[in-house]
Amino acid sequence: MGSLRFLTAGESHGPALTAIIEGVPAGLTLLAEDINHDLVRRQGGHGRGGxxxxxxxxxxxxxxxxxxxxxGSPISLLIQNQDWDNWSGVMGAEPETRTDERRLTRPRPGHADLSGSLKYHHQDLRNVLERASARETATRVAVGSVARSLLAVLGVEVTGWVESIGTVRTDSLGYDVEQIGEIGLEKWRHRIESSPVYCPDEKASTEMVETIDAARKDGDTLGGVIVVNAWGLPPGLGSYVHWDRRLDGRLAAAVMSIPAIKGVEIGLGFASASEKGSSAHDEIFYSSSVGIYRQTNRAGGLEGGMTNGQPLVVRVAMKPIPTLMSPLRSVDLETGEEVKAGVERSDVCAVPAASVIAEAAVAFVLAQAVLEKFSGDNLNELMRGWREHWEYVEKKRGL
Ligand SMILES: Cc1cc2nc3c(=O)[nH]c(=O)nc-3n(C[C@H](O)[C@H](O)[C@H](O)COP(=O)(O)O)c2cc1C
Known part of the structure; x- marks a missing residue:
């Protein structure tokens, strides 16, 4: 869908990861250092492995x-794997490198190992996990960073943050996007980035670190909940006219495709199912000073598969990491023996990193929707269409 698209390639312990992005207009300032800032954020967060x-x-x-x-031509990005030096004898493309070294036959429950080996007829589970590994998401973050550069020119900002890890939750913030507006975006980002778990609530951050440390001690792992917000979107991105044009579905697909993401909500999400109609929607008001406005944002910025001009609120559930240092029960695929699952070097909790990836996924879908509505081979054309649409919307909203 859309003129903006990307592909990624690369194995976790291969020489490098690559991405090709097509459809970015000409004339956009794009610096590797901006992409690198996001890559560093993805690597961080308390609870990562070796x-x-x-x-x-x-x-x-x-x-x-x-x-x-x-x-305006395809943008290709390369991220080299430093670990390649240790793996070139095992993961090389040449026939001489074919080896049983680092072979894995004990599938981890919750990972791609078992189904992947049955699907592709792999005898060595490494052939599955090398690509199923979330290492691939480094390229998605790099691509998302390009999308964010485009959105930033238009005044659209996207941020991801951690709402809960295990049973530790922020108590006051929830998905009240108004509150974030009051704090101010710069201060909000600073709060997120200065937290070891990318959680803007200091007290909750401390408890999250403690709960991760306790899980590590037990050889266990943790998941959590992420929120992604976007500001500055005009009404009318996405469409109601066909299922695959609906922005809610496209956002959900992009976020759900991140490894270990098991739930996506827009606005009230699951909570809306137990509300009455009178308390689930955002009534429409008019005042001569601001024109048409809303007092609430329960819809999370989307109605009818389109942005409605309110801030976007996407909530994302991540399951606990499947590789446990105290491994779960499994079966050796070679011998049929009941064994403990294989253990790879692994994260205890990657919810903070996943918040950066979810932010990238949302940014990409939004940039795609922007380019669909306004097209533009170059940035000037895009900006012209963008401004005209905003002028129309402002005029209509002011009636
Ligand atoms: C940032 C990030 C880091 C991850 N790190 C690990 C890890 O170290 N070990 C692991 O077993 N799974 C890790 N995962 C989760 C697995 O990649 C994921 O559970 C697996 O690919 C199976 O996909 P599914 O959970 O979506 O079914 C990570 C996921 C993300 C998003």
Missing amino acids: RMKIEKDRATILSGVRGGQTL
Whole structure:
């Protein structure tokens, strides 16, 4: 869907990860350092395993950008795996590298291992997990960063943050996006980035760190809930005219496709199912000073598969990491023996990192929807269409 699209490639312990993005208008300022800032955020967060200490993710822009500006041609990005030096003898493409070293035959419950091996007829589970691994999400973050650069020019901001880890929740913030508006976006971002778990609530952050440490001690893992917000969106991105144009569905698909994400809500989400109609919707008001306005944002910024001009609120549930240091029961696929599942170097909790990935996924879908509505081979055309639409909306809302 849409003219903006991307593909990624790369194995977790291969030489590198790559992405190709097509459809970014010409004339956008794009700097590797902005992408790198997001890559560093993805690597962080309390609860990560040893791998993230090895990797120092940096993106190299291989094409589509000249002198810091996009050309309108495909943008290709390269993120090298530092760990490749330790794996070239196992993961190389040449036939001589075929080896049973680091072979895995004990599938981890909750991971892609078992179904992937049955689907692709792999005898070594490594052939599955190398691509199923969330290492791939580094490229999604890099792509999302390009989308964010485009959105930023239009005044659209996207942020992801951690609402809960295990049973520890922020008590006051919830998804009250108005409150964030009052705090101010810059201060809000600073709060998120200065928390070891990307949670803007200091007290909850401390408890989240403690609960992660306790899980690590027990050889266990944790999941949590992430919120992604976006501001500055005009009404009318996405559409009601066909199922695959609805922005709610497209956002849900993009976020749900992140490994370990098991639930996505827009606005009130599941809670709306137990509300009455009179307390589930956002009534429409008019005043001569502001025109048409809402007092609530229970819809989370989407009605009829389109943005409605309110801030976007997407809530995301992440399950606990499937690789446990105290492994779950499994079966050895070679011997049929009941065994403990395989153990790979692994995170205890990656909810903070997933908040950066979810932010990237939302940013990409929003940028795609923007380009669908306004098209534009170059940024000037896009900005013109964007401004005209806002002028129309403002005029109509003021009646
Ligand atoms: C940022 C991030 C880091 C992850 N790190 C690990 C990890 O270290 N070990 C692990 O077993 N799973 C990890 N996962 C989760 C698995 O990739 C995921 O559960 C697996 O691919 C199966 O997909 P599914 O959970 O969506 O069914 C991570 C996920 C994310 C988003």
